[in-house]
Amino acid sequence: MNLQLQWLVWSIALGLVYLMAYACVILKSEGVMWTAGPRDEGQPQQGLAGRLARAQRNYMETWPFFAAAVLLAHVLARESAQTEWGCLIYFWARVAYLPLYAFGVPWLRSLAWVVSMLGLVMVLAALF
Structure with a gap:
C-alpha cells in the first residue's frame, strides 16, 4: 500500500477518534438512558459535547x-x-483541529482548518 493510501486509512481511524470523543463525552454528560433512547429532544449543543459534535460534523x-x-x-x-505532502498536511492539521475545537481555542482552530484545506487542495491539484 502506498503512502497516500496509508494516510487515507489513518484518516478513517481519525474519523473514528472524532466520533468516539463525542460519544464518550455525551455518554458522560447525558447518561446511558439518553444515549440509549430515541434522542427526540435533539443533541446538546453547549459546552464540550457541543464543540465535539461540531468538530466531528466539520470533519465529515x-x-x-x-x-x-x-x-x-x-x-x-x-x-x-505533492500528493504525499497534501495527505500529510491534511491529516496532521485535522489531528490538531480536534483538541483546538474541543477546548474552544479561537483563531488556531481556524488556522488548522485552513491548513487542512491546503493539504486537500494539494491532492486535488494533482488531478488536473
Whole structure:
C-alpha cells in the first residue's frame, strides 16, 4: 500500500477518534438512558459535547472530498510528492483541529482548518 493510501486509512481511524470523543463525552454528560433512547429532544449543543459534535460534523464535511481526491490520484496514477505532502498536511492539521475545537481555542482552530484545506487542495491539484 502506498503512502497516500496509508494516510487515507489513518484518516478513517481519525474519523473514528472524532466520533468516539463525542460519544464518550455525551455518554458522560447525558447518561446511558439518553444515549440509549430515541434522542427526540435533539443533541446538546453547549459546552464540550457541543464543540465535539461540531468538530466531528466539520470533519465529515471535508473527509469525503479528501478520500475522493486520494482515491482518484491513486486510480489515475497521479500520485507524487505533492500528493504525499497534501495527505500529510491534511491529516496532521485535522489531528490538531480536534483538541483546538474541543477546548474552544479561537483563531488556531481556524488556522488548522485552513491548513487542512491546503493539504486537500494539494491532492486535488494533482488531478488536473
